[in-house]
Amino acid sequence: MQIHVVQQGQTLYGIAQAYNTTVNDLVEANQIPNPNQLVVGQTLVIPIIGSFYWVQPGDSLFSIAQRFGLNYQELASINGIPVNFPLNVGFRLYIPPRSKLTKEINAYVEPRDSVTPALENAARDAAPYLTYLAPFSFQALRDGSLKEPPLNQFPAIAEANNNVLMMVITNQENDQFSDELGRILLNDQEIQTKFLDNIVSIAQKYGFRDIHFDFEFLRPEDREAYNNFLRRAKQRFNEQGWLLSTALAPKTSAEQEGLWYEAHDYRAHGEIVDFVVIMTYEWGYSGGPAMPVSPIGPVRKVIEYALTEMPAEKIMMGQNLYGYDWTLPFVEGTVARAVSPQQAIELAAQYNVPIQYDYEAQAPFFSYWDEEGKQHEVWFEDARSIQAKFNLIKELNLRGISYWKLGLSFPQNWLLITENFNVRKR
DSSP: OEEEEOOTTOOHHHHHHHTTOOHHHHHHHHTOSOTTOOOTTOEEEEOSSSEEEEOOTTOOHHHHHHHTTOOHHHHHHHTTOOTTOOOOTTOEEEEOOOOOEEEEEEEEEOOOSSOOHHHHHHHHHHGGGOSEEEEOOEEEOTTSOEEOOOOTTHHHHHHHTTOEEEEEEEOEETTEEOHHHHHHHHHOHHHHHHHHHHHHHHHHHHTOOEEEEEOOSOOGGGHHHHHHHHHHHHHHHHTTTOEEEEEEOOOSSTTOOSTTTTTOOHHHHHHHSSEEEEOOOOSSOTTSOSOOSSOHHHHHHHHHHHTTTSOGGGEEEEEESOEEEEESSOOTTOOOEEEOHHHHHHHHHHTTOOOEEETTTTEEEEEEEOTTSOEEEEEOOOHHHHHHHHHHHHHHTOSEEEEEOTTSOOHHHHHHHHHHEEEOOO
């Protein structure tokens, strides 16, 4: 497969011809709603085996081969040319597919009061690409019981696709993380015992095989209590043959201050649990100013710190499946609208504006003016930005990637998973 960025004047027909594919294949792979209205700067994933490279000024057969991890004699042979063939600028070379690493893929799915058919279909469509399917969430209660989310067909979908069903448990009350609820669960041993008993009972009932604690906004003084709770939970779940995992706030040092960070002990979690999901997104968030949701620099900084505290094979990098549409100028207290990558492209087409790309952040964006004369700025994800994250996973040899959340259309992501990784099934 190959990523193509649409240029001014290009058509699907011309792009298909350049890559020896068909318009129908491009439309189907990228789920293009209006094939006659491409957006300048829009990315397309070209559904071919391998890729093509067009010779640039200064290129040689040797330098091109090096770029793609090939021997120059092998590259010449693949393309049916002698090794001393004069490469003119614009000459097309075929690059064979490269070997793939085996990685784990998780995706959260968030049913609210009910499971809509669209959400269930999104889980069903994504499940072949997943190691774990994670309904969000079982909310812990102060007496050690749990409030269950609607699950509908999620257990059956997981079973049919060899996904590990992940039991996500949060310290949320009224959909807000509660430090007081966390204090009770982590310090009251009698309630904690009931809590663990109830988790085991529910997990057995539905077939959960990974127990995943997403405890946030904890009191800093509960840091060691959380560690001890995880040690106790690990021993209990080992008896069932289950995995234990946790979600961690994106820290860059052990001393990072703040209620979202201080009780999350990276080193202890790395020692106790089977793996962690680090929530490397929401730099740009709905209640803040317009900026990339998961810029590659800050993401790398968090992961590189995590690697000083735990092994790479325990780290799942968090990744958003959405962007935001901000109304400018940003005013404190206003909320940006969440958009899927597909919706972002449709917005750019609707307002006839090109999509730009921030190469430092590795993120696409654009601006437009609405019918009321208000300016908007949209940051989202595309094939280039997600490939940058995949490259980071491969460079640092992480366990895999975890998506928040299903139900937001991004077909290119799943194509690129197949291109980059063999997905581990358990």
